[in-house]
Amino acid sequence: MLAVETSCDETAAAVVRDGREVVSSVVSSQIALHAVHGGVVPDLAARAHLEAIGPVVDEALAGLAGGWDDVDAVAVTRGPGLAGCLLVGALYAQSAAVARGLPMVGVSHMAGHVYSAWLSDPSLEPPYLALVVSGGHSDVVALRDHGDAVRLVSTRDDAAGEAFDKAARLLGLGYPGGPAIERSAAAGDPSRYPLPRTRVAGAMSFSGLKTALRYTVRDLGLTALTDEGTPRDPAVVHDLAASFQLAVVDQLLHSLATTADRVHATRIAVVGGVAANSALRAAVQQHFTGLPVTLPPLSLCTDNAAMIGAAGWQRLRRCGPDLPGIAVDPTLDEYA
Ligand code: KG4
Ligand code: ZN
Secondary structure (H helix, E strand, O other): OEEEEOOOOEEEEEEEEOOOEEEEEEEEEOHHHHHOOOOOOHHHHHHHHHHHHHHHHHHHHOOOOOHHHHOOOEEEEEEOOOHHHHHHHHHHHHHHHHHHOOOEEEEEHHHHHHHHHHHHOOOOOOOEEEEEEOOOOEEEEEEEEOOEEEEEEEEOOOOHHHHHHHHHHHOOOOOOHHHHHHHHHOOOOOOOOOOOOOOEOOEEOOHHHHHHHHHHHHOOOHHHEOOOOOEOOHHHHHHHHHHHHHHHHHHHHHHHHHHHHHOOOOOEEEEOHHHHOHHHHHHHHHHOOOOOEEOOOHHHHOOOOHHHHHHHHHHHHHHOOEOOOOOOOOOOOOOO
């Protein structure tokens, strides 16, 4: 199966055999393009996908002796994501599938993240409980069976990744914020700035934490800040980054742990871009000593097409192919 993913700022293609064996996985990142703007610019992203999609698919197919002739099916992300970006991948995949007479399936990006755990761990089968933490989502999802997922917890406001990205901006660290905060936090003291832990029953929330960070920075006083309003002293930045990261990890672990208790989860997975965070990975591993925990490798945490191949293969098996002309859905709310 050839899988294509263009929902946000990575142009990705992968070849996955029988849902679980990654033959090739290629990701072309647009980070440099968007970094100067401090975030993803949708129109620029869609244009960059148009330029990259052909070469990225060619590179993914280079892993097959027969190239396109060895492809049996096509999967593509149809949502959620940026409309213009989704359209590039969906039109490319559908054109290729129609031209070659191949079955095609539209896949939810969030199902892809949930299935990245199944893809990375041959011993993992549903039911499992997944903490899904990305730039757009912070959810706890139970995959009860293939094709049967239920969201048990979500965020009331920002997603965890979005909170990392905004915090990085407040601290004058680069984009994307998650990796920048993690690098800075490694040299910091997480106990120096006490930041709040929001506790909302059955939900997550990061806006209070973000505001608290903003006020903590402001209260450093004008002389401690650059013209851009970020802290001058690198030690202060490191300590704030460490304090912020710990507060986010605390909140995510609390939500995951209380939900796992409530539903008597037997297996745990952490997926999505924020699952690349080593403090989160360590905290989850430390907490769930009695339960098997799946933490996909970093390359399967951040956006990639291999996870779309895994979710797409399951979907194709269960539901059969989609008809040509599948609509993209920027607000698609589906986890399997
Ligand atoms: O899953 P993903 O690649 O794209 C979306 O579906 O949104 O997640 C991207 C998010 C960004 O907000 C990024 O800052 C965050 O994941 N992220 C991290 C780390 N690596 C990426 N957050 C914390 N620590 C990291 N190491
Ligand atoms: Zn994602």
